[in-house]
Amino acid sequence: MNPSREPIYLDHNATTPLLPEVVDAMVPYLREHFGNPSSAHVYGRRAKAAVDRARAQVAALLGAAAEELFFVAHGTEANNLAIRGVLAALPDKRHVVTSVIEHPATTEPCRELEKHGGRVTWLPVDGEGRVRVSEVGAALRSDTALVTLMHSNNETGVLQPIAEVAREARARGVLMHTDAAQSVGKLPVSVEGLGVDLLTVVGHKFGAPKGVGALYVRKGTPLRPLLLGAGHERGLRPGTENVASIVGLGVACEVALRTVETESARVRGLRDELWERLRARVPGLALNGHPVERLPNTLNVRFLGVSGSALLAAAPEVAASTGSACHAGEESASSVLTAMGIEPGAALGSVRLSLGRTTTHEDVVAAADALASAWARLARG
Structure with a gap:
């Protein structure tokens, strides 16, 4: 060498690596546009406008409505919010279906459910790394709150049959979440095409900075916040927004949509x-x-x-x-x-x-x- x-x-x-367009878009929000998006004055309004624009850019990439996107710090937070937030909103349903090859950001919340008396069905995969749709259907119960499966595996890249699984789940009144951390930005991903209720986006997997992500939440999906505080992100994810990184995520999504x-x-x-x-x-x-x-x-x-x-x-x-x-x-x-x-x-x-x-x-x-x-x-x- x-x-x-x-x-x-x-x-x-x-x-x-950060996309050059992302760096260029972020710099003004690291220097002169420092306002808090919750502030009513001009500095705050500029920051809020940037966050709103980024939300629309993320939504456009996924084919979602802007109000269905919530900004978070990373994929781990998004997965926890999806899994634990649904369980908190549906206290009478204490069963989750997932697979044995998920990221720890999914497996650990599921193991925590088991520690507290809930049940988890851990689906096997075949020799090519895919779950069998028929086994998902067989695992669904009257107390199943959620099916959570990664869209693509981080090690093998194998894509799961999310659309087929989502049809099975939604036909039984069960919510469907997919961790799309690895697939968004690498191939076209549509929330309507997949038929999911919740979907995780991670910025640093496709040219945005580390420390920012998003959770898509289909309108009407029952979900409780994990953190308590002020009313940021319409009360679902309190905490002052990371404006510069959110701007970067939005631009990365805009580039991905185009290319x-x-x-x-x-x-x-x-x-x-x-x-x-x-x-x-x-x-x-x-x-x-x-x-x-x-x-x-x-x-x-x-x-x-x-x-x-x-x-x-x-x-x-x-x-x-x-x-x-x-x-x-x-x-x-x-x-x-x-x-x-x-x-x-x-x-x-x-x-x-x-x-x-x-x-x-x-x-x-x-x-x-x-x-x-x-x-x-x-x-x-």
């Missing part, structure tokens, strides 16, 4: 080229997840005979991740991959390569060469 060059960044599912189809096609082509280049040089390389129903930017692959962490350490030219956990120096297999039926020892050889707007053809060629060469060195011992 040339020490003067930064590693090739293939970890866009972890976070993304998401062409950009997703471009990145999908690069992702598939990366897969073909790796497969040509690494015998036994395997794809983790559905070959088609996944994010256009995500490639999760399994290398034979090496651990993913050792491979990435041997290829410092590439910045990527494994998806597995390391505790006290001992690496453990990804729970997402083992839930798909992949043997733990084999799962340890997995690497997640997630591309983005900054990824070029030259990056793909160089990354494939670095990873294949590192694997060959490790395989030789």
Whole structure:
């Protein structure tokens, strides 16, 4: 690796660089437009107008009404508000349906429900990482408050059949939430197309800053706030708005609305080229997840005979991740991959390569060469 060059960044599912348009839009609200949106004077009105504009931009990307969008600090808050807020609003319904491959921002609120006497049905996934719609229907009960499933998995990129699940849930009078942190901005996402009642948006996954997100709440959905305070965000999420970051989120949504189809096609082509280049040089390389129903930017692959962490350490030219956990120096297999039926020892050889707007053809060629060469060195011992 040339020490003067930064590693090739293939970890866009972890976070993304700020879009230049986002930075430009935020700067005035970090400098001169410092007002509190709740203030009645001109400084406050300017800030409130910026927040209102951003709300409309987020809503436009999702095909929602502006009044159905509520700004939060991050995806964890949005998921907690969706799950715990629905349960608080429906105290007679103490059952939630989710899957075994959700993000901790979903699994932990569900485990908390179990600790307090509620029930959770943990749906399995098939070998390609997808839940079965029939099993969702079978899990619904008279006391089911909510089905919550991620739209796309952060490790494998696999897309869940959210629209089909939502039809099952809503036909039974059950609310439907999807954590769309990984999919919004990477492929077209419509709340009407998915048929959901609640949807999580996370800004830093598609060019907006960290520390800002949104929760879509379909009009009429019963939801109680988690925090108590003043009447910000129409009383659902009190706390003075993070104006500059909200402005950035709005602009990122505006850019995505304009470019998401062409950009997703471009990145999908690069992702598939990366897969073909790796497969040509690494015998036994395997794809983790559905070959088609996944994010256009995500490639999760399994290398034979090496651990993913050792491979990435041997290829410092590439910045990527494994998806597995390391505790006290001992690496453990990804729970997402083992839930798909992949043997733990084999799962340890997995690497997640997630591309983005900054990824070029030259990056793909160089990354494939670095990873294949590192694997060959490790395989030789």
